[in-house]
Amino acid sequence: MSPSPNAEWYEPAPAKINLALHIVGQRSNGYHELESLCVFTQLCDELTVQASEKDELVLTGPFAAGLRGERSNIVLKALALFRQKFPDSLPSGLKIKLIKALPVAAGIGGGSADAAAMLRLANRLSGLNLTVNDLKEIALELGADVPMCLLSRTAFVDGVGEHIEALPEFPTLQLVLANPGKPVSTADIFRKLREKQNPPLKRDAADFGHITAISMWLEGTRNDLQKPAIEYLPEIADMMADLGEQKGCLLSRMSGSGATIFGVFGSSAEAMLAAQSFRKNWPHAWVAQSATL
Known part of the structure; x- marks a missing residue:
């Protein structure tokens, strides 16, 4: 061609x-x-x-x-x-x-x-x-x-x-993403993972009709790499706690092997305000607001 x-x-x-x-x-x-x-x-x-x-x-x-x-x-x-x-x-x-x-x-x-x-x-x-x-x-x-x-x-x-x-039908989520600016090695996090046989996702219990239902289902799920990542970089836990306390945050968690964390919010306005507030608390962090595709 x-x-x-x-x-x-x-x-x-x-x-x-x-x-x-x-x-x-x-x-x-x-x-x-x-x-x-x-x-x-x-x-x-x-x-x-x-x-x-x-x-x-x-x-x-x-x-x-x-x-x-x-x-x-x-x-x-x-x-x-x-x-x-x-x-x-x-x-x-x-x-x-x-x-x-x-x-x-x-x-x-x-x-x-x-x-x-x-x-x-x-x-x-x-x-x-x-x-x-x-x-x-x-x-x-x-x-x-x-x-x-x-x-x-x-x-x-x-x-x-x-x-x-x-999943053909899934509501748009409003997210705030934050990263402390410190790279995390996926291989290192997996090496720190002690338990390799963990309970599976309960897909049958999932209700993806609206954001509140999604956040409630997510409360019963985990990121099994979160604990070893926090051992590797304790700052992750502090950032998650701060983001989780922002008004309108339905869930805060780490993504993948870290160190990026995310918060799920009920509206774009709440996410925008949370991002602004969080950025003041963590001026050296990368903070972004985004909707899902």
Whole structure:
């Protein structure tokens, strides 16, 4: 395929939030079995691509510095795997611009979302019209979060991240996200996780008709990585407690392996005011308000 040299293709890479994350086992290869309810936000990184003489990645945005100096960026890995799987389907070179608006190593799937966005862009550029299932094998090779980010829709996820059940009807949630500005290693958090066999999600008890019902169901769920993450970075607990005390907060919890926390609010106005108040208490933290997709 030979798109116009001046054509620029755009794809958002939405942040992923684990509303609940249960670790329910561990496979013989070391991969952890999980059950999670994930949502995606309007807050996102952004990718654009243009045909070029060679593959290159240009990093911009407030968190670009966290990726500079990497030996191999996951976006370029995603592109290389797509080329390997579907040879001669793309221009010989692509110039990729990544606006990095999401914190790095923050538990909200930033890198995974970027990789998934690259796969979606490659699919569009190739004209192959591949499905999510067609791309899932590549996505899983890049990381457990990439298949769910490939879909970027509210879903129950289990296995090691490869089983995805999209939820067609789910209310828009108003969220406040906050991160202390300290990266957290997912591998370190899993090493600190002592109990690998935890109770599963009670999906049958879920009522997703309205936000209050969702928050009540979520109260009976957990993030099993939250405790080891707090041991790693105690500041997470203080931030969660503060966010949970903001007016209108229905639930505060950590997402993924941390250190980003989130609060669920009943309205956008309450979320906006909470974000303003929280930002005053934590002036050095990254704080953002966003609705879910």
